Amino acid sequence: MKLLDSKHPDFETLRRDILMRQGGLLSPGHCDYYQAYFDHSFEDCSFALVRGDSRMLLLVTRHWSQGRAVYSWYGRSVQLIDELLPQDRAQSEGLAIKRVQHLLIPGCEFDYQAMTSVLDWLSKLLLSLGVTPCSVIEQKISLHSKEQLLAECRKIYRQNFRWGMQNLVCRIIDSHNVMPADFEQFEAFHIAVAGRRTRSTASWFAQLELTKKGENFLILTEYEERLVGASLFAAVGERAYYSVGVYDRTLFHLPISHYPVWLGLLHAKELGCKVMEMGESYYAGVPDSTGRVPDEKACQISHFKRGFGGELVMGLRFRLCSPQTV
Structure with a gap:
């Protein structure tokens, strides 16, 4: 699997392609809207794991509030888009967990919402870190x-x-x-x-x-x-x-x-x-x-x-x- 961070020359094209297809509040222009809405200085920490048509995209930004690092997606919950093929899942999830662990700073806040009955790797990671989830109904x-x-x-x-x-x-x-x-x-x-x-x-x-x-x-x-x-x-x-x-x-x-x-x-x-x-x-x-x-x-x-x-x-x-x- 190839890891692309937000600074990689191919990353933005890949992200835009996925987000235009996903649509809703994930469409590319909403990044500019939420930056203006929340008025924070956001650092894009997103990354993708790619092998051909098998890919995973984690949308995550970091900003600082009262001396604390806050991880979100431009003020909304961190977004995970999983389009992995079964044969790539184990390796990709292992790489993604290491990447998130590397990102997290002591004393940070991290907001993630999983709308699925089967817990993904990020939900499991947050559970292992002692996070008690709240239910959400959409x-x-x-x-x-x-x-x-x-x-x-x-x-x-x-x-x-x-x-x-x-x-x-x-x-x-x-x-x-x-x-x-x-x-x-x-x-x-x-x-x-x-x-x-x-x-x-x-x-x-x-x-x-x-x-x-x-x-x-x-x-x-x-x-x-x-x-x-x-x-x-x-x-x-x-x-x-x-x-x-x-x-x-x-x-x-x-x-x-x-x-x-x-x-x-x-x-x-x-x-x-x-x-x-x-x-x-x-x-x-x-x-x-x-x-x-x-x-x-x-x-x-x-x-x-x-x-x-x-x-x-x-x-x-x-x-x-x-x-x-x-």
Whole structure:
């Protein structure tokens, strides 16, 4: 097996090829977005193991917080993409374990999430280091036919879709028609709904660039000739992700958010995506993947998302926080 680190001349081409196929929040442009969102000085520590079509890719960055090394993937969980052939697995996993052990600094934090019933080598390594995982539940919607998607939705949602078709004006914005003014409007609307600025203008610009590159699309929704909703989806390759949903809270007595998300599902399917990921699903009184009990708002949003159907997939989140040396 050949080990390629992030400085190897062939690494970036290999990574881009894999990530464009994986899609969702892993698409290449999201690196720039999350750097702008979290505003850390990230060091790319990623590596790949390759032999022909047999390959493994670990996406991991390091930044420093209060004197502690923090390992993530630009602020999100470390990502492992395993496309190894069976005959290469034992050797590759051994090399990967040594590489990760070499990376880890005493006193570090390491965040990894495994959405699989069979534990991979990285999960086993973190267990051997004494990390107790928390369970994580994520919602994933298979983008089958329109009829099957409708059948999986709550009955009331089908009525809400019809109301949206009759009363809302939704504009899908992608690489073919996006303008900077669209994201300026999106940013201003987000600030107005939230009542404050929650992230940097640079992160909004990064999302505009993602849309220009064809890795995102945005749906702006109007009701009675005024903006009442903005829904952003990451969509390229096999996966799509419902990234951001902002809606006028004074109109929550009307189903202004259901139809735009429905259109997002259909458009992602048209783009060739196989799955729409809706993110972690929260329940009242049940600790989330960080061990904290989610607030009422997070639970309400998850209840709304679950109405679109799909499956709930359980995994494990490992958060290493080793003692700092004196």
